[in-house]
Amino acid sequence: MALKHKTPLLDELEKGRWPSFISDIKQMAEKKPMCEDLLGVMERSYEDKEGHWKHGGIVGVLGYGGGVIGRYCDRPDLFPNVAHFHTLRVNQPASKFYSTEQLRKICELWERRGSGLTNMHGSTGDVILLGTTTDELEPVFYELTHNLNMDLGGSGSNLRTPSCCMGKARCEWSCLDTQAITYDLTNTFQDELHRPMFPYKFKFKTSGCPNDCVAAIARADCSIIGTWRDNIRIDQEAVRAYAAGDFAPNGNAHGTGATALDIQKEVCDLCPTACIDWDGKNLKIWDENCTRCMHCINVMPRALRPGKDVGATILCGAKAPILEGAQLSSVIIPFIKMEEPYDEFKEFVEKMWDWWMELGKNRERLGELIQRLGLREFLKAVELEPDPRMINTPRYNPYIFYDREDVPGGWEIDAVAFRKKHHA
Amino acid sequence: MAFDPNDLMKDRITDIGPPHYEQFFPPVIKENYGKWKYHEILEPGVLVHVSETGAEVYTVRVGGCRLMSVEIIREICDIADKHCEGYVRWTTRNNVEFMVDDKAKLQPLIDDLKGRKFAGGSNKFPIGGTGAGVTNIVHTQGWLHCHTPAIDASGIVKAVLDELYDDFCGMRLPAQVRISLACCLNMCGAVHCSDIAILGVHRKPPFVEHERISKVCEVPLAIAACPTAAIKPSKVDDKKSVAVNAERCMFCGNCYTMCPAMPLANADGDGIALWVGGKVSNSRCAPKFSKLAVPYIPNEPPRWPTTVKTIKRIVDLYASDANRYERIGEWIERIGWEKFFEKAELEFRHEHIDDYRLAMTTWRTTTQFKW
Numbered sequence: 001m002a003l004k005h006k007t008p009l010l011d012e013l014e015k016g017r018w019p020s021f022i023s024d025i026k027q028m029a030e031k032k033p034m035c036e037d038l039l040g041v042m043e044r045s046y047e048d049k050e051g052h053w054k055h056g057g058i059v060g061v062l063g064y065g066g067g068v069i070g071r072y073c074d075r076p077d078l079f080p081n082v083a084h085f086h087t088l089r090v091n092q093p094a095s096k097f098y099s100t101e102q103l104r105k106i107c108e109l110w111e112r113r114g115s116g117l118t119n120m121h122g123s124t125g126d127v128i129l130l131g132t133t134t135d136e137l138e139p140v141f142y143e144l145t146h147n148l149n150m151d152l153g154g155s156g157s158n159l160r161t162p163s164c165c166m167g168k169a170r171c172e173w174s175c176l177d178t179q180a181i182t183y184d185l186t187n188t189f190q191d192e193l194h195r196p197m198f199p200y201k202f203k204f205k206t207s208g209c210p211n212d213c214v215a216a217i218a219r220a221d222c223s224i225i226g227t228w229r230d231n232i233r234i235d236q237e238a239v240r241a242y243a244a245g246d247f248a249p250n251g252n253a254h255g256t257g258a259t260a261l262d263i264q265k266e267v268c269d270l271c272p273t274a275c276i277d278w279d280g281k282n283l284k285i286w287d288e289n290c291t292r293c294m295h296c297i298n299v300m301p302r303a304l305r306p307g308k309d310v311g312a313t314i315l316c317g318a319k320a321p322i323l324e325g326a327q328l329s330s331v332i333i334p335f336i337k338m339e340e341p342y343d344e345f346k347e348f349v350e351k352m353w354d355w356w357m358e359l360g361k362n363r364e365r366l367g368e369l370i371q372r373l374g375l376r377e378f379l380k381a382v383e384l385e386p387d388p389r390m391i392n393t394p395r396y397n398p399y400i401f402y403d404r405e406d407v408p409g410g411w412e413i414d415a416v417a418f419r420k421k422h423h424a
Numbered sequence: 425m426a427f428d429p430n431d432l433m434k435d436r437i438t439d440i441g442p443p444h445y446e447q448f449f450p451p452v453i454k455e456n457y458g459k460w461k462y463h464e465i466l467e468p469g470v471l472v473h474v475s476e477t478g479a480e481v482y483t484v485r486v487g488g489c490r491l492m493s494v495e496i497i498r499e500i501c502d503i504a505d506k507h508c509e510g511y512v513r514w515t516t517r518n519n520v521e522f523m524v525d526d527k528a529k530l531q532p533l534i535d536d537l538k539g540r541k542f543a544g545g546s547n548k549f550p551i552g553g554t555g556a557g558v559t560n561i562v563h564t565q566g567w568l569h570c571h572t573p574a575i576d577a578s579g580i581v582k583a584v585l586d587e588l589y590d591d592f593c594g595m596r597l598p599a600q601v602r603i604s605l606a607c608c609l610n611m612c613g614a615v616h617c618s619d620i621a622i623l624g625v626h627r628k629p630p631f632v633e634h635e636r637i638s639k640v641c642e643v644p645l646a647i648a649a650c651p652t653a654a655i656k657p658s659k660v661d662d663k664k665s666v667a668v669n670a671e672r673c674m675f676c677g678n679c680y681t682m683c684p685a686m687p688l689a690n691a692d693g694d695g696i697a698l699w700v701g702g703k704v705s706n707s708r709c710a711p712k713f714s715k716l717a718v719p720y721i722p723n724e725p726p727r728w729p730t731t732v733k734t735i736k737r738i739v740d741l742y743a744s745d746a747n748r749y750e751r752i753g754e755w756i757e758r759i760g761w762e763k764f765f766e767k768a769e770l771e772f773r774h775e776h777i778d779d780y781r782l783a784m785t786t787w788r789t790t791t792q793f794k795w
Binding site: 010012013014015016017018019020023024026027028035042045048049050052053054055056062063071085087091094097098099100101102103104106108110111117118119120121125130131138142145146150163165166170174179183186187190191194210211212213214215216217218219248251252253254255266292293294299301305321323325326328361362363 | 460616
């Protein structure tokens with residue numbers, strides 16, 4: 001079927017081996033005039049080397065301050081079917097498992113009431129329903145909540161949809177029940193997720209181990225990363241089997257198949273704290289020096305496992321560059337047990353949010369506020385004691401804000417007595 | 425109950441949150457939750473996880489486009505119904521995972537996936553994205569749906585992955601390579617800790633629509649949005665407006681995010697910056713930011729040949745020069761940045777030297793360097 005707009009530039013993206021999103025949109029364009037015009041406006045951008053979408057207007061569903069991204073085309077004269085092309089963020093089930101029954105319901109709804117195009121998934125983790133008109137927003141929301149048992153995710157100065165790695169569902173390393181934590185936090189904080197009350201966005205992300213497959217440490221204002229306090233579990237026989245070449249090293253990530261592993265070179269020598277000894281028969285890990293980086297466990301998954309006294313390290317403040325530059329999260333709580341109902345963690349969250357909401361400027365992320373006012377002020381607000389695990393190095397500048405209370409007589413100096421001793 | 429447009433409050437349901445994840449687990453996942461013992465990659469894109477109970481789950485990972493029509497999702501459902509008891513999952517990096525609980529079911533699934541092509545000829549379900557290879561490129565919306573992009577997203581990703589296809593479907597690299605794309609500095613894709621980051625950049629300061637600005641913007645918010653205080657209040661023809669000190673502009677686009685009357689997108693100004701050496705995992709060394717490798721490559725739709733070629737060159741150099749297990753950032757730090765620029769045949773320019781807030785922490789304060 002001939003489509004409405006010629007797309008010679010986009011057609012170039014149908015070539016090659018990687019799946020072509022243009023071919024996919026074309027499948028939809030045969031049925032949906034909206035997708036025909038979307039191809040038209042994309043082709044136009046490929047000619048102009050500039051985008052053709054306007055700033056979002058304020059659209060949404062009643063009672064929610066987020067979850068819908070308003071989008072209007074700046075050339076509705078040429079592409080009337082995408083004059084409105086709003087997007088809904090739909091909160092994904094934790095770790096993105098689906099039944100086909102549920103997916104087919106989403107497809108049916110979105111073909112009927114939207115463009116039929118989605119993002120599986122958006123950067124934050126939501127199912128993105130891409131492109132519909134203003135009048136369809138309430139009906140889509142109604143059907144989502146009534147027929148699909150789904151709800152909108154976050155956008156704007158809200159709690160953003162929490163997300164997590166697959167955790168215990170299919171990973172042997174997860175020290176946390178990442179799905180349970182994510183489900184609980186998402187439901188506990190529905191109000192914060194749907195009604196903007198923060199200075200800016202706020203993200204929770206939960207990874208089951210320090211490999212951090214959801215990039216919590218780089219992306220989340222509050223990163224919850226699984227860890228352990230006891231010893232790495234060792235199966236010495238399996239270690240010897242790796243040395244003998246009975247197993248594939250590194251979970252066969254290099255496609256070598258079963259091949260002898262040089263444990264000294266590939267495990268001991270790459271350990272960042274040099275806390276592993278291998279005498280050719282037994283592996284000794286000096287756990288008191290281990291920083292739980294995961295390298296040895298990654299390389300010998302059949303021989304080594306994280307310990308059993310598991311919990312999370314809580315780090316705060318990560319963000320992308322806007323506004324004051326990119327930040328990684330910093331350690332705030334070195335270890336916390338993360339067990340239902342997560343009361344201790346939630347108390348921390350409430351204190352953190354109270355401080356940020358009171359002192360944060362408009363569009364200031366938590367990490368930027370901590371940087372502006374200092375980690376010490378943040379620790380005071382969340383009632384935590386300083387710990388060397390929170391820093392890479394102690395300060396090297398001598399400009400110290402000493403406490404008045406710690407100095408005998410406070411900050412007062414008796415000027416008369418001073419001059420009696422030291423004549424001017 | 426049907427939707428009543430005249431009474432939105434009727435039977436309204438809100439704040440129910442997402443559906444519970446457990447109802448979407450295939451039986452083998454539900455039964456072995458928290459009991460997994462180890463895993464192995466059988467071949468690129470194919471994993472086995474073994475449970476303490478002795479149960480096994482075989483996973484076939486395929487690269488997906490982040491943009492998916494309901495047509496392709498339904499096709500994924502058909503495959504999952506046929507082979508996987510009606511369950512399927514997506515990964516954080518836009519891959520799709522099909523799981524079966526018996527090795528005998530694996531090959532028919534793989535054969536089925538391999539045979540499917542789009543009308544234009546591309547593969548619908550490339551199998552790979554595991555181990556020491558290039559996995560799927562996460563990205564943002566680009567020209568398809570975003571209002572602040574400097575570049576497209578999906579099209580560049582398609583062009584790059586066509587070139588790196590064999591590294592998606594293979595595992596020849598020293599370690600995994602995570603490539604990410606963000607179409608402007610807002611980085612809704614948070615690409616700042618990737619092995620290779622493709623970033624959309626502007627190079628012209630915003631112009632001010634004095635006639636329009638006070639009608640469509642909160643002028644104080646636009647002023648406050650500038651990280652370098654380059655925007656000051658001004659009056660033009662007796663109308664409230666702003667003036668931009670172009671010399672202080674670092675092209676972040678934050679003012680435009682706050683104020684649509686200050687556009688800065690421009691075909692001649694916009695393009696791509698490439699960044700290398702970031703990681704998020706704590707494995708061996710701490711997570712790292714990606715650092716600037718190429719300050720600017722023009723937008724070259726529809727196939728972005730310079731960007732594609734440059735990334736391919738970096739990946740090939742890394743493949744031949746790095747030690748096993750070294751991520752790109754670890755490799756570069758071992759050989760030194762001066763060697764990286766030399767070997768990668770990249771020009772080192774003034775843009776590579778940081779001049780923002782923490783610039784000093786990036787300057788070399790030792791006599792140790794390589795000739």
